[in-house]
Amino acid sequence: YPALAGDHVDVGAFSASAAVTYTRTPEGEANPESPIQLLVYAGNERHASIPEVPTFKELGYDFSFCFGMWYFAPKGTPQEAIDGFAEMVAKALETKSMQTFLAKNAMEQDYLNSSGLGEELDDLWTRVEPVAKRAKKK
Structure with missing residues (x-):
């Protein structure tokens, strides 16, 4: 800015x-x-x-x-910890206070679990890679 x-x-x-x-x-x-x-x-x-x-x-x-706002954990993090964190985030997003916060800050809720995020990142890379390659050449 x-x-x-x-x-x-x-x-x-x-x-x-x-x-x-x-x-x-x-x-x-x-x-x-x-x-x-x-x-x-x-x-x-x-x-x-x-x-x-x-x-x-x-x-x-x-x-x-x-x-997007994405959360990542170090490689080797126990699945139980990952699942617990994901559950906590999903529950928090359902609360009225979080919905109010998101709306007030022009943020949209689009919760993805780890497999959904993986698919999203793969799709994102497919769209961004050609642009990145062209930009690198300049």
């Missing part, structure tokens, strides 16, 4: 939560004093907190990407 707000770079990528923090008032309205402008959202659908921002797909680009 500092590089973009300070006019040191032309574009930046942020999570929806960060974008809301940087461009909205505490009441959720567009902040006319924000030094940055939101151009496009990388989710599959427009985000409820920034509904005026189009998606890449709406602009004709077959692209989506989510800035």
Whole structure:
């Protein structure tokens, strides 16, 4: 954010939560004093907190990407510990206080267990790898 707000770079990528923090008032309205402008959202659908921002797909680009919060454990962590942590996270996400926190911070709940996360990461790599290879060549 500092590089973009300070006019040191032309574009930046942020999570929806960060974008809301940087461009909205505490009441959720567009902040006319924000030094940055939101151009496009990388989710599959427009985000409820920034509904005026189009998606890449709406602009004709077959692209989506989510800035997720993923938890990892060291190799060799006992399965019992992994399962217990996953259960704790799943239960926490069901609470009213967590739902309120997520909504207030422009975060969406999309809980994945370890096998679901593995599939998600494989899919993500399939989408990102070609872009990364092209970027490396420049």
